[in-house]
Ligand code: ADP
């Protein structure tokens with residue numbers, strides 16, 4: 452069985468016309484398995500609704516729900532008007548029933564959050580997952596209207612996770628076992644349509660895999676069913692040398708290794724969820740990133756090896772970073788000082804992006820978030836703490852060691868010494884990272900891109 456897993460993101464799921472395109476694309480495959488995101492904006496609005504309710508503004512939260520409800524109803528109506536089918540009335544009824552059921556459920560959760568004045572992580576995940584729960588069901592129904600044998604499969608039956616709400620860890624063994632049901636659906640001639648991004652904790656509650664998590668769902672499923680390929684369909688023609696939305700000179704990359712693509716994603720290329728490539732790499736399944744609006748273009752192929760002989764591959768960047776510097780109160784042994792600093796990070800589950808250290812001081816670049824004040828409290832035990840919360844991290848990915856002299860010269864020439872807060876390079880990972888002021892991140896990335904790709 453030549454199975455291809457196709458994932459369509461928020462922009463591909465935007466309106467009735469893009470839904471039509473999605474359904475046309477999947478027609479070309481022998482055994483497609485489809486993973487979809489929520490419709491554009493929905494996840495963000497759901498989270499906003501949760502926060503409004505928890506802060507006491509239930510009215511605002513319910514207004515957001517109304518917007519989401521109307522958008523989905525209109526989408527279905529427009530789709531069925533443009534793709535008339537003899538079972539149109541039945542399909543519409545079934546879609547509206549699902550929308551109403553989920554809206555009712557959402558309202559109950561929001562009322563609960565408002566009553567408690569709190570949005571616990573489990574509740575937040577149950578709210579956030581509604582976008583994918585609805586979009587996947589509705590798309591499967593709309594498929595029937597275009598005479599395609601599409602069948603919705605509830606993602607909670609497949610994607611089993613732990614209970615780390617917001618960033619749940621998949622239980623791979625259980626997922627591999629549960630995904631057997633996908634092959635049964637394919638065997639009976641149907642195309643499974645599955646919501647990305649969410650799964651189920653051991654106690655049956657809903658969990659989410661983190662932002663952009665639908666990519667991860669696609670690769671977890673692809674790995675589980677030994678797909679011949681995983682295709683991530685989005686709004687750009689593959690992975691570029693930098694984010695094409697901000698860096699005008701960015702160019703699409705034909706081929707990348709799993710390793711380099713993962714590093715790009717981890718260091719800010721939001722085109723892929725950073726964990727996406729792991730399940731694919733384990734089974735050597737190629738991953739393609741393709742443009743939904745230019746389906747004929749090849750896009751990027753990600754596999755074990757890449758043919759690239761370039762001195763460096765790409766520039767990723769992240770804003771909303773913080774630089775935390777801790778200086779030991781007295782010259783303690785370096786390892787004891789560092790152990791204490793990293794123990795504090797571990798306790799708060801704060802991943803680190805770059806580190807510079809001397810025996811008695813350490814500077815850490817990490818994503819800024821609400822845990823920083825707690826971190827500061829914990830680190831005061833170890834030394835004096837200075838936190839600067841408005842930084843950006845620019846990373847040159849896939850740097851060849853022999854090109855480092857040239858590259859670092861170009862970095863300093865392009866940015867000037869004053870603009871750089873920290874610079875790190877690791878031979879193993881072939882990444883040169885630079886920390887700059889947050890408001891300079893995009894501009895500096897542009898300058899760097901122009902300079903290193905000239
Ligand atoms: P989807 O809704 O399909 O998941 P995303 O918005 O998550 O789409 O990802 C696609 C976007 O990722 C592009 O529009 C682009 O702005 C951004 N992006 C960031 N870095 C890169 C990169 N290096 N190459 C391509 N796209 C990138």
Ligand code: ASP
Nearest residue numbers: 488494648662663664665
């Ligand atoms: N809808 C979720 C998000 O906006 C997951 C995804 O699209 O991959 O992050």
Ligand code: MG
Nearest residue numbers: 460663721722
């Ligand atoms: Mg995405």
